[in-house]
Amino acid sequence: MRLIKVKEGTTILLVPDFSEYFRKGSYDPSRATVFYNPKMEFSRDIGVMVLREIAKNRGNLLICDPLAGMGARGIRYTKEVGGISKCIINDINKSAIPIIMENIKINNLENIVEVECKDANLLLIEHSKRGERFDFIDLDPFGSPVNFFDASIRALKNGGILAFTATDTAPLCGVYQKACFRKYGAISIKTEFCHEVGLRILLGSFVQASIKHDFGVEVLLSYSVDHYFRAYVRLDLGARKADASASLLGYILYCEKCGWRTSTHLNERMINDCPSCLLEVKRVGPLWLGKIANREFLISINNQNISELNTYRRIKKLMDLLIEECEMPITYFSVDRICSRLKISPPPISSIIEKLRGMGYRASRTHFNSKGFKTEAPMEMIVDIILRR
């Protein structure tokens, strides 16, 4: 395996030479002996920003990168965040270990970073004792993170933060519904707002894992981009906090014919039929009905000076959208889908949002879909505004 040097943020990394792993015109990281995906630099950059924010309030951080590949996350966090007293980097792949070691050396982090080559669940459980637990764990698996939720929750301090990635978007977005039920115990749907459904099923499944341990969950930041979902959640111990999180689980009810939708909490009466067409609605979930991000946290992150990060323009765009949408109602509308039902050409989204706001409704764009918008206005009003353009 030939290695090359890349620079992410202020960190130099030795990584497998991508040019050896091209398939059908694009780089396929799963073919490399040791995993590195240059496209995930955006996700790692955001990880650095989140951890910088966390480090402002928690000193001497003990962090863990249990599914590390060649160690990009753990090494970057330790080098670029500051305030980290110890980082454990782990990967089950023996071939990854010499590369991780070399990366630690070239970044002068030998005194802070330790390396392990174990099953991630085993490593995390070894750190589940009081005094051994982490302030921050970053779960970055192939596919779904669910198999690592339980051990991660046990290995986190009270008030600790877990980051997780899910790349199994096809099950979560309703393409493979049986696989979604197997992994997440939820019914997904392939529909105009399927990316929000996918993210909320993922978060809902994490909340269900946390409340078993009497942890309440606060979602600091979560999003859907490219081929993956990503979340940063804070865990706080207490049966009442866990109950409060449990009360934010529920279902989305959706009419496939007219697009009408609503959400319902687990203890509420289910609506079976669409009030407009009287057809049976689809029940999607259980899923997370709480906020997908904490607005103050986003604003604070957005104020960081991140000019050294290669993806800063894209980050700024995502953060601005999330700040705009994070307190808006659940689900979004697709202007293309509404207009295809109405058999008309779609107007610009900005004009729809402007008109809805002009009528006193809250309305915003959404990061989930560039042709999507969120609003509290009823379906008839949205259709009316589009038809009257």
Ligand SMILES: C[S@@+](CC[C@H](N)C(=O)[O-])C[C@H]1O[C@@H](n2cnc3c(N)ncnc32)[C@H](O)[C@@H]1O
């Ligand atoms: C998606 S890659 C990680 C990429 C890395 N975090 C990055 O940002 O470059 C997933 C990694 O998990 C490792 N892995 C898979 N199953 C594991 C397990 N049970 N325990 C520890 N590592 C595991 C794989 O060897 C692979 O390197």
Ligand SMILES: [Zn+2]
């Ligand atoms: Zn309907």
